[in-house]
Amino acid sequence: MPVHAGLLALSPHLALLALPAIPGLERPAEAVLRGAGGVLRPPLSWQAITGPEGRLHLLLARTQPGLAAEAPLVLAPSDGPALRLWPEAAEDAASLLGTDAPGPLLALLRFVAGKALGAFRAGEDPSLATACHAMAAGLRDGARAAVPAARCGHDALLWTLPAPASGPHLLLTRGRIQRVALAGEHAILPDTGAAEAWLLPPAGDAPILLPRVPTRLPGLTHLARGKEPQARALHRAAQAELARRAAAEPPMRRLLRDQQLLLPTARVRQHAIAGAPFGAGLDLAVPDHGGGLFLRGWLRDPMGMIAGLTLCNPFGEQRLDPATLLRFPRPDLVKEFAGAPHGGADARAGFALWLPEGATRPAAQWRLRLGLTTGEAVTLVAPPGLLHPQAAREAILSAIAPAHASAALMTRAIAPPVERLHALVMAGRGAPEVIRMGAPVRDPACACIVPLYRNLRFLRAQLGAFARDPGLREVELIYVLDSPEQRDEVEHMLRGMQRLYRLPLTLVVQPRNYGYGAACNAGAAEARAPVLLLLNSDVVPAARGWLAPMLTALRRSRKLAAVGPKLLFEDGSLQHAGLYFLQMPEEEEWFNDHYFKGHPRHWPAAGVARRVPGITGAAFCVKRAAWQAVGGISTDYVIGDYEDSDLCLRLRAEGGEIAYAPEAELFHFERQSIRDHGGYARSLASTYNRGLHHRRWSADIAALMARFARAGGRR
Known part of the structure; x- marks a missing residue:
């Protein structure tokens, strides 16, 4: 004779089978259960509960072929004869159990909801959540009700519980099952809308009813401003609950932060009396x-x-x-x-x-x-x-002050929080706005990317020099504005010059000031040319034809990844003829320096094209393929400094070489493009960047400079 069993479809994905106690079958979990589709696939979870007619064995399983009403099953224990089961459909949990008594129903609910969040990963199954919600509603007569106290942001509520509760509870709504941790008389729980919900304790007590929430409910800020002792006590309870959960739950931390931001601030207080003994x-x-x-x-x-x-x-x-x-x-x-x-x-x-x-x-x-x-x-x-x-x-x-920042201060107090904060700033970048002016160059040989930040004094001179140079007619000109508050002014200026010079232009407007590296990357993302030229806004060509020598050098050498020009100070003396790394006797960190800085413009050694350790980001010509291979310019540095040498070292790490082309001459009005950045000019940003650069590249720089020293000795 087959053994009759109950089968309850909890959702399209999960089913619950109930077997009566069978003599000799004490551990059904060790038996093999087969249906028409073969052995039932795991996960399979068994639980024994006591009903009015004795012990019941419950099996929670995924819906699958062979597990259906009136489809026979075979249960083969490890130490006894096989049993034939005949599943019969149950209408609800009470009919499955043969009783609506609170005890068995509560045990069934705990089993199903707990396993749904465990082995079955079914907490987001709305049909299952609705079935569990209906089981909890069947326990309404013995339930205790919580009281909604306040709104916590847009999607959470503060509740006063019928009794202090602690430990993990299950929150049952009609669309979701989730685990929440309670710790006291008050709890902050997700807002379930107009529908009622249930809190299921881990053991013992009956469920806690979360009734429908009234439309008008005070917010936490309203409680904080209230004068009634009860309102202020609720606010303190909410703050304590937020503080308890803030470290482990980002939404609670965010809500606690927002509440703190709205609190009245206290007056700043120092003890700075000259006549006091301290x-x-x-x-x-x-x-x-x-x-x-x-x-x-x-x-x-x-x-x-x-x-x-x-x-x-x-x-x-x-x-x-x-x-x-x-x-x-x-x-x-x-x-x-x-x-x-x-x-x-x-x-x-x-x-x-x-x-x-x-x-x-x-x-x-x-x-x-x-x-x-x-x-x-x-x-x-x-x-x-x-x-x-x-x-x-x-x-x-x-x-x-930079003069007072010791190595210990930088390493132990400044660099760690700055690194965390800078990573957050860069992670929060939004998409830039792109404005195109004029018909784009059909087949550009190079893309010239010019970051702009506040100082626009050289923009007319730079673009005018570009317009007078026939070699720039096949170049994409991309300006990246890193001070979006100047958007209208810069767009108006560039549109006027575009109409005047008939040069196609692209303006990329960053949503915030994210620094030189992010600006260069944003410009490169809009470029189509096989070569990228990063050019500071305070760099102006000394004569026509300055770009061709760099493009020729890149074209002639497969090994060459980047090339830089000769840069001149305003008085015509040399500012840059290639970059190298210098370690001062009293300093541990490597500094960036420039060959022949301050020498006359036509210093013979500065007129020799050669390989160099690096080049400055003020005028940095790089193959697009090499740029993409290293992921563009690093945005780990604050505002701007040392990203150029970092890029050189990353290009070298990928097997590329760096060269200097003296035939390309430009004036660089040094640091004019960054002088208006108060957050950089008077801060520890450069010191921070140098430390980061040193930690990242110290060993590579030492080996590189030793190699260049040996090569120089042979010459």
């Missing part, structure tokens, strides 16, 4: 958007009254070891407190520190509590520190 300030407390925190401040303690330092935020405190503070000179404080009655400021009164995990929860403002030897405390308040990654990067790079 003084201190916390000038910057800037999160690096990766869990770390950068601090800059100062301490004046001639009488030795500061016994301890504690960094505070709304979510906790952290003791700081004074020995870990990296000190640097603050001449302004030495001057300000020179006549203080208890003693002035130490020459190295400034301090900086990077805490890699100091800001796992974003806080709007940070405080530094000074514990005094008297047992009293003084609290300093930093300016608001939650900044856009680009602003945070600039703040850190501007925190210390």
Whole structure:
């Protein structure tokens, strides 16, 4: 006789089989189950529960051939005779179990929902979620109801639970099953819209009903501004819940950050009284958007009254070891407190520190509590520190004067947060706007890419020189604007010159200032020519015919990847005749330098075409294939500096060579194209870039320069 079994279709993809207790069959999971289509395919998950008529064995399986109502199955145990099963369709969970008693139904629901998120990866199956939601609704009589308290952003709600709950729970909606972790009386859960939902505890208790949410529900900001104790208590509970989950859940971290941004800021507070026996300030407390925190401040303690330092935020405190503070000179404080009655400021009164995990929860403002030897405390308040990654990067790079930035400061306090922030800035780049003027060159020999940033003084002279040179008529001219606030001005200027000179032009407008490397890459993406020429906006040709020698050099040598011209200062003296690397006796890092810089224009050695270690990005002519092989110019460097030598070294790593073509002469009004960038000119950006370049290429540079030294000796 066949054994009758119940079969419930949970969704088009999953089915549940229920077998009565069979004498001698204690471990059905060890048996082999076959249908008309052969052995049932895994995953197969078994669970035993107790119903009103005794023990039931439940099997959750994927829908497959042979698993259907009135289609016989054969169950072959490992140690007994095979059994013939006859599945009969069940209308719902209660008919499958033979009871609607809460206990068996709850056990069935926990089994199905838990396995759906486990072996079956079916949490996003809407049909299964609807079936589980219906099972939970069958437990309504014994359920407890939560109360919606506030909206948390656009897609989450704060709930007050009927009793404190902890640990992983299952959230059941009509479209999804997901696991959530609870820890107390309040929970922030996804907004399920107008429909009710259910929270399923891991064991014991009945489900928690999340009823339909009223249309009008206060937001967290409204609670923060409220005067009622209950509203403020709810806001504190929400902040605590956000803080608990912020480190592991990016959406919660983002919501916590946004809430912090809207909080009223406290007044910045220093202790800078000349007549006091000590003084201190916390000038910057800037999160690096990766869990770390950068601090800059100062301490004046001639009488030795500061016994301890504690960094505070709304979510906790952290003791700081004074020995870990990296000190640097603050001449302004030495001057300000020179006549203080208890003693002035130490020459190295400034301090900086990077805490890699100091800001796992974003806080709007940070405080530094000074514990005094008297047992009293003084609290300093930093300016608001939650900044856009680009602003945070600039703040850190501007925190210390370049002359005072030691190697330890750069390595341990500046470079790590800047690297994190710069990566975020570059990852957030949007697509540029491309504006084409005039009919494009049909078969361009070269694409000339000119990044523009604020300084437009040389644009008319440069484009006028291009227009007078017949060799530029077959060149794509691509200007990349890295200061989008000038878009209208630059487009108006270029359209006028395009009509005047009849030169086709392309203007690429970056959405934000992302620096030289990103600008060059954006221009190269619009180019069609087999050769790319990167040209600074402050470079102007000295005469016609300057491009041909570089193109000829590239065409004649398969090994050659890039070539650079002779660059001249405004007075006609040499600025660049090839780039090489120099290591000063007192410095560990390699610097970029230029052959024959400052020599007369016609210095004989500078008139010799030759291979060189590198060339400057001010005028960089490179084969497109070689450019693409190395992925273009690196965007790891901040704003602009050392990307050109980095590109040279990457081209060399791919087997390419670099050459210098003295017949090509241009004037370079050095660093005019970057002088208006306050975030670069007065900051540690160049120092940061040099350190990055050195860490990346030090061994390669040493070998390269040794090779060039040997070659020079043979000559």
